[in-house]
Amino acid sequence: MKTKKLLLSILIFTLCSLQCNAQDEPGIKMTSPEIKTDKAVLDLMSWQKIGYENVEFTGKDLKGKDYYLVSKEIWDGEIKKTDTLINTTSHMLFKKAEDTLKITVMTGKESEKKLRTQFDFGRFSLENTYESLPTDDYSMRTYGRLVAIEPNKPFYAFAYILPYEKDNGKYYCAVEGSGKDIESWGKLFNIKHYILFEMCFFDRPKDEDSKTQNFTIITN
Known part of the structure; x- marks a missing residue:
């Protein structure tokens, strides 16, 4: 019994240490934790072609x-x-990031030629619609997991894309994992339309007007 308790204590300590170390590491990491939802609900969402993704940003x-x-x-x-x-x-309403920033992303078709997205930050959510092609092949990709995220440097966190089509096949990973410049995917893979979502974690300017001024967007 004592041995089991000791092993359990070691396991708990190890898990806590790993979590703390992940938050203390320099830089910022984007991950996609496992979705803990009833399988029937996930099956229904898949049938309705509703995209659902949990993401977390962590780091010192x-x-x-x-x-x-x-x-x-x-x-x-x-x-x-x-x-x-x-x-x-x-x-x-929009607070600065804490140790962990969690976002739930939902996507789908609003109509035949419109896409719908929702970014849920917990305390608030953002819903938007976009013009699209008349197809259900759009897929949201968590692209930020593949790049190095640094403070004050813009990066692409998400890409809502159509697949690369070749020999009667449709390929998403071939595009996402190509290593090619993300803004050139349309020309390289003959993708007529897609949407990129750029993010940046930055230090707020210290001048008196910082509460109302807009941050300058820097493109990659």
Whole structure:
């Protein structure tokens, strides 16, 4: 019995240590924790073609940072529209990041030629619609897991894409894991339309007007 208790204590200590170490590591990491939802619900969402993803940002450099989320609509290989969905310096409702920033992302079709997205930050959520092609093949990819995330440097966290089509097959991973410049995917893989979601964790300016001014968006 004592041996079992000792092993349990060691296991708990190890798990706690791993969690603390993950938060104390320099830089910022994006992960996708396992979705803990009833299988029947997940099956229904899959049948209805509703995308659902939990993501977490952790790291020593995350705490106290402001952040923004910007959408970029790419048609025929060119950025046609850019929108700031959230900038935490712009409203008192939006708090700075703490040790962990959790976002639940849901996606789907609003209509035949419109996409719908929702980014749920816990205390608030952002819903948006976008023009699209008449297809159900769009898929949200958590691209930020593949890149090095550093404070004050913009990065692409999500990519809502169509697949690369070849020999009657449709390939998402071939695009996501290609290592090619993400803004050039349209031209390289002949993808007519996709949406990129850029994020940045940054230090708020210290001047007196910092509470109302907009952060300058820097593109990759």
